[in-house]
Amino acid sequence: MPGTLLIVSAPSGAGKTTLVRELLKRDGRVQLSVSCTTRQPRSGEVQGRDYNFVGVDEFLAMRSRGEFLESAEVHGNFYGTSLRWLERQLAAGRDVLLEIDWQGAQQVRRAFGQAVGIFILPPSMAILEQRLRGRGTDDEATIARRIHAALAEMRHVAEFDYVIINDDLQTAITDLQAVVHAARLRLAPQRARHPELFSPLLQD
C-alpha cells in the first residue's frame, strides 16, 4: 500500500508525546491514528478527528467480528484501532502513526507485516528514574511501580525496527523525521506509488 504505518512505543518518561507532537508539526503527511472508544467525548473533542466514539454494545460487536487491529480496556473504557479505517488511510497514501505499547505493537505487527516499529529510549536508566520521580511528591512505592512498568516496556525494544535515544530533543526529532522519510522509500510503498515504473520490472 502507498501509505506507511508507523508504530511508536516507549516507556513513560522517554518523551514520546513531545516527539510525536513535533513530528506532526513538521511533517504534514503523517497523521495520528483515530481510535474507536467507548468513553464519553471530552469538551472540545471532535467525532472522527480525535476519536470515533461508539457505544459499548457496538464496540463489543465490532471486536467479536475481528474488526480491530488491536484493542485494550483502560479504566473501564474500551479503545481499539479499526482495521478497515486504517486500510482506507494507507490505500489513500496517508501515513498513519499509532502510539501504542509493546502488546498493541505485537498485535499490529501480526496484521500489518509492513508496519515500521520505532522505539524511544531515554539516554540512561538514571535519567529515566529522575524523570519518573517527577517533582518529588510521590511516595517510593508509586515511583518503584513506575520504574518497574518502564523497564517491562523497554524489555521489548528488540521487537522494533528503529531505536531513537531521546537525549537531546532536537536530535531525536531529526532522527524521527529521518526514519519516517526513509520508511516511505521502502520497496513496498514505492512500488505501490509507482506501478508504471515497477510493473514492467517485476513479475508476480
Add this chain to the structure above:
Amino acid sequence: MPGTLLIVSAPSGAGKTTLVRELLKRDGRVQLSVSCTTRQPRSGEVQGRDYNFVGVDEFLAMRSRGEFLESAEVHGNFYGTSLRWLERQLAAGRDVLLEIDWQGAQQVRRAFGQAVGIFILPPSMAILEQRLRGRGTDDEATIARRIHAALAEMRHVAEFDYVIINDDLQTAITDLQAVVHAARLRLAPQRARHPELFSPLLQD
C-alpha cells in the same frame, strides 16, 4: 556492529555516481569501500585510499582463502572487497558504502545480513532511454545493448530495502541522506553503540 554497510546499485543512466558523490560531500561519516584490485594505479591514485593495489597471485590466493566478500573480473583486471577490511571499518563505527551491481549485492547480502540495500531508479523508462542514447553519436545496436543491460539490472530492484527515484536531483539526495540517517538508527547498530543502555534490557 556499530557501523552500517550500505549497498547502492542502479542501472547506468540512473545518476548513481552523482548521488553518491553528493552524499559523501554532505555526510562525513560515510566512506566509500576501498576495493582490492590487480589493475595498475592511475596517476593520482593512492594506495589504501583509492584502492588496495595487489598482484594477481596475491589476489587469487586471497580469493581462494575466501577473503573476499564479493569479487569480479572487469576488462581482465580483478576487483574484490576484503571481508576483513570491511569488518574492521564497521567495528570502528564507520559507515561503508559499496557501489556494486545486483550480483555483487547478492554476495554481500549473504555475508552481511545487516547490509542496507538501496536501489536507484530513473523516473521512467523513456527518460532512461534518452539518457542512454547520450549525444546521439552511438549506433542503434550499442544503444539497444545498454538498454538491455539497464533493464536486466533493474529487474533486481525487489532485492533491495529502499528505492530512490532520481527525478529531481535535490530530492533524490535528500532521500538518500534520510535512508543513511535512518539506517544508523536500526536496532542492531544502536545496540552495538550503546551497550550500557541495551544490555540490562536484553538477555541473549
